[in-house]
Amino acid sequence: MKIQITARETLKPSSPTPQSLRDFKLSLIDQLTPSVYGSMLLFYSSINGGTNNHFERSEKLKKSFSDTLTLFYPLAGKTVDNITIDCSDYGALYVEARVDCTLSEFLQQTNWDQLGEFIPVKVESTEDTVGFLSVIQVSFFDCGGIAIAMSISHKLADGATAAVAMRCWAATTFGSADALAMVPLYNSAEIFPPRKFSVVGVPTLVDFNKEKFPxxxxxxxxxxxxxxxxxxxxxxxxxxxxxxxxxxxxxxxxxxxxxxxxxxxxxxxxxxxxxxxxxxxxxxxxxxxxxxxxxxxxxxxxxxxxxxxxxxxxxxxxxxxxxxxxxxxxxxxxxxxxxxxxxxxxxxxxxxxxxxxxxxxxxxxxxxxxxxxxxxxxxxxxxxxxxxxxxxxxxxxxxxxxxxxxxxxxxxxxxxxxxxxxxxxxxxxxxxxxxxxxxx
The missing domain is CATH 3.30.559.10 (Chloramphenicol acetyltransferase-like domain)
Structure with missing residues (x-):
């Protein structure tokens, strides 16, 4: 199996983020969370009775993700310090790829190393090396199957947040009214106010190894x-x-x-x-x-x-x-x-x-x-x-x-x-x- 990257594009919120929301505050727990990426990867079979046109599906996904970013605007921001995200609509990275096999061939025997090719950001990366707080990769299989990966900086999101964001994106793509029920609630910093402190000396439970383990x-x-x-x-x-x-x-x-x-x-x-x-x-x-x-x-x-x-x-x-x-x-x-x-x-x-x-x-x-x-x-x-x-x-x-x-x-x-x-x-x-x- 080979995956070829065919396009990279920066997607911005479809509507500008209001000036009053530009300075987004992290919570204390966000501050203490290491700058790594969490990724989810979803595989879909070819459409029954719908279009398998890669271009049409890609354009629809990009538009709906830009619409989703108007609600999840911090995902299009940049880290200023360990307290603030500048939400001036810098954008999220959208990566597109082609896979030279069918989805059923790939799923017949999954391989962890090959899975990594569908995910655009290594977990241990930081925003300093990637340049974006969120990255999407959409990979099209020969059969019309599709893999959608969402990678978000852990400074902003845990697994539950990623689930809400992806569910909202899917509902927006589908044109479902369910998207309205997933409007994000930004109250973490009110409950756990941030503090000014140096990250030097702050312990972490995340320790990625240079040695490769099975x-x-x-x-x-x-x-x-x-x-x-x-x-x-x-x-x-x-x-x-x-x-x-x-x-x-x-x-x-x-x-x-x-x-x-x-x-x-x-x-x-x-x-x-x-x-x-x-x-x-x-x-x-x-x-x-x-x-x-x-x-x-x-x-x-x-x-x-x-x-x-x-x-x-x-x-x-x-x-x-x-x-x-x-x-x-x-x-x-x-x-x-x-x-x-x-x-x-x-x-x-x-x-x-x-x-x-x-x-x-x-x-x-x-x-x-x-x-x-x-x-x-x-x-x-x-x-x-x-x-x-x-x-x-x-x-x-x-x-x-x-x-x-x-x-x-x-x-x-x-x-x-x-x-x-x-x-x-x-x-x-x-x-x-x-x-x-x-x-x-």
């Missing part, structure tokens, strides 16, 4: 997820979630591999990202824009080996997070408290006597409902950097509770991990996307 795709079918949830039940966790159950199994098997390779039994830390919109009092709607994300850490000692015990540790730490971290974010000395919280986590991450893992989940974000006018996507995935011991979860295209996981480990740990009988009892290694697709 990444594997796992699919947990709905029946297997249900079986894992049943095993995860305990007196304190009567209803474990899908993500908790799958995360606990991956954590357990990855740690078993690490311990077998090192010959040393070490405790382990698992850090999980949390969407805090519904945890704030009062709760925020889904269209609240920004990095409304927190994180918590669960620790596993060498004595804990059962799945329900790991899920219990994950849930217990989530309860502590809900009670303490949210209060800490909204108190007067939030900056000092959050920095101290991050320092503790960063210190744990750097300890050589612990195994450290990071997990993110974009389950339940309804990615497969994003329709640009040619139906639901056949597959949705995300872009990841080369970060060791990373676990990323998403719903599959079946919509029945199945989960897809991308896991990055060291080469030695991955060799044992992907052969673990307990893991393989519940997960399939990189099955064809076409085989996992719902027949409905």
């Amino acid at each position: 990444i594997k795709r796992l699919v947990f079918e709905a029946s297997k997820v249900a079986a894992l949830k049943a095993l995860a039940v305990s007196e304190s966790v009567e209803r474990p979630t899908r993500a908790e159950s799958v995360t606990a199994l991956i954590w357990k098997c990855a740690l078993n591999a690490a311990r077998s390779n090192s010959g040393v039994s070490r405790p382990s830390i698992l850090t999980r990202a949390v969407n805090i919109r519904r945890k704030i009092e009062p709760p925020l709607p889904d269209n609240s824009i920004g990095n409304l994300v927190g994180f918590y850490t669960a620790e596993k000692d060498e004595s804990e080996t059962e799945l329900n015990g790991l899920v219990r540790k994950i849930r217990d730490k989530l309860k502590v997070f809900d009670k303490n971290y949210m209060k800490m974010l909204q108190q007067e000395d939030a900056f000092e408290a959050v920095i101290e919280y991050w320092k503790v986590a960063a210190t744990q991450m750097m300890r050589h006597d612990m195994e450290f893992y990071i997990c993110t989940s974009l389950c339940n974000f309804s990615w497969y409902d994003i329709d640009f006018g040619w139906g639901r996507p056949v597959w949705v995935t995300m872009g990841s950097g080369n970060m060791k011991n990373l676990i990323e979860l998403m719903d599959t295209n079946k919509g029945d509770g199945s989960i897809e996981a991308w896991v990055i480990l060291s080469e030695q740990d991955m060799y044992l991990f992907e052969r673990d009988p307990e893991l393989l009892a519940y997960a399939s290694l990189n099955p064809s996307v076409l085989d996992t697709k719902s027949s409905s």
Whole structure:
């Protein structure tokens, strides 16, 4: 498969951003978020009964994205400092490409390295190197299939924000009135006011490696997820979630591999990202824009080996997070408290006597409902950097509770991990996307 870039164009909001909105303030959480890019990639089959003309579809996508930028105007801005985005309509980059194979050929056996060619920005890039806070790539397959990637600076957006922006763009392209329900709400800086501070010395949990690590795709079918949830039940966790159950199994098997390779039994830390919109009092709607994300850490000692015990540790730490971290974010000395919280986590991450893992989940974000006018996507995935011991979860295209996981480990740990009988009892290694697709 070869992908050829055929065009690059700067797209500006279709209506000028009012002068009163030109200075957009970041929230405290935005300020503390590293300048990396988050990317989502959606694949669509050829249109049934519609046009497969590349030029027409491209022009329609560009126009609707410019219209969307009038609402999501910070995406067309530039960073002034770590407090302000200059929203003077600098624009977003639109990249167009041609793929010399059919979509079904590509999806028959997905390859992570090839996926990167559909994403216009490397995760570890910064606005200084890219020049844009948002970048779009639209890739056309020979068969009329299409891949749409959206990359947004994490200074502005978390996964929920990206979902709202892409859903609004799709509805605008489709001409749906649903776009009106996705008008962004810019209230993060009011809830978490920014602070003037130097980023020097501020810890980060993001550490992209120069060494290339293997990444594997796992699919947990709905029946297997249900079986894992049943095993995860305990007196304190009567209803474990899908993500908790799958995360606990991956954590357990990855740690078993690490311990077998090192010959040393070490405790382990698992850090999980949390969407805090519904945890704030009062709760925020889904269209609240920004990095409304927190994180918590669960620790596993060498004595804990059962799945329900790991899920219990994950849930217990989530309860502590809900009670303490949210209060800490909204108190007067939030900056000092959050920095101290991050320092503790960063210190744990750097300890050589612990195994450290990071997990993110974009389950339940309804990615497969994003329709640009040619139906639901056949597959949705995300872009990841080369970060060791990373676990990323998403719903599959079946919509029945199945989960897809991308896991990055060291080469030695991955060799044992992907052969673990307990893991393989519940997960399939990189099955064809076409085989996992719902027949409905």
